Amino acid sequence: MGNTTGDELLDAQQIRDEFGISPSRLSELLRDRETTGCPEPDEVEGRRRRWKRRTIAPFAKDYKESKRQLSGADPAHPLLAQLPDTLLSTSQVGKQILGHKSTSTLLAWLVDSPGYFPEPDVVETTSGGRKRRFWQVATIVKWLAERPGPGNPLSKARATKTSAPLDEGDPEELIDPKQAAPILGYGSHLQLNRAIARGILPELMEPDEVIQGRITTNRWKRRRIVDLARARREAPSSSELAERRLHAALEALRTAGSAAASVTIAQLAQAHPGHGSVVAWEASLAEARRELGGTR
Known part of the structure; x- marks a missing residue:
């Protein structure tokens, strides 16, 4: 077995193998080191970064312990990347974002610990009398940033900052x-x-x-x-957005004329903010090119 003293230098792959922190996650922790406390590398050669064992081991162990306490909560879940007023169901919040095996934990919070978890933004009652609860994305994002107790995945420093x-x-x-x-x-x-x-x-x-x-x-x-x-915040229905994207793409291609091939997604999106993702714009631009008989 190689050197395991405190001065041993570990790169990102070795840190992953020993402590279970992926290279991409380690880069994020280092980038946000002011709030995560991730130590600076002891050696940097080009894009390769290495830490002495004595430097990274205490942080990595603390990080693993904090992750163990998070109960699977994921503040970076794709569901939270939607519009702030998008409604999320009890199952989406409890199982997918908070990582619970069932929704019973979330519902128990509402009944047994009033004030700990926010009340639903919308409550619907089905014809059978069952309540369906929904929270806005903004509500869950805010709670994750400010949630009390050791399970908070975001530090108070970051929430304030x-x-x-x-x-x-x-x-x-x-x-x-x-x-x-x-x-x-x-x-x-x-x-x-x-x-x-x-x-x-x-x-x-x-x-x-x-x-x-x-x-x-x-x-x-x-x-x-x-x-x-x-x-x-003022986005119309998805069908209306699709119509607007197609109209915008057609106008851009017509205006560009012989330079139509130079029309890009970034240009269209900047000119029409809030009109959709890259995938949505790609589909609209492709449809516009077909309609005008052009080639991509």
Whole structure:
């Protein structure tokens, strides 16, 4: 067996094998180190980072213990990347987001521990007299960020740091993901970054400024973020959005003329904020090209 002293250097793969923290998760923890407490690497060679065992082991053990206490709650679940006023069922909240085996735990919170978990935003009664409870995405995101007890997956420091700023401000001011996330209804900048990476927010694929350093940070003009937030809150039905996307794509292709091949998803999404994901825009643009007899 190799060196296992405190000075032994471990890379991301070795940390995964020994402590169960994936390289991608380790990168996220390091990127958000101000609130996660993840230590800086002891050695950096290009893109390779290595930590001394004495540096990373205490943090990794504490992290694993905190994960054990989370009861499976997932603050970055794809369901939470939807519009803030989207309604989630008891099953979606209890089983998929909180990781419970059944909804009985969530329902018990409402009855036995009033004030611990938020009351449903909508309650419907079926013809058989059974109650159906629904929570808005924004309600669950807020609770996950502020939930009491050791199971809170987000630190109090982060909850305070990402408290929603006022929409008012200089429209040309450049703001980073931590400032943009609460305006758009996300519980953290990590959720926002994941939504952008998954193509949910094509409007933000092209930032107004990129700050290069040990950590690359995108920044956007405040007006773009505020316009997108308003558009998402006022979004019409999915069928109407599809019609608007197709109309926008047709107009863009006609305006571009012989340069129609240069029309991009990012251009369309920025010109029409809140109109859909990358996948939705791709389908509309493809349909528009077919309608005009063009080729992609």
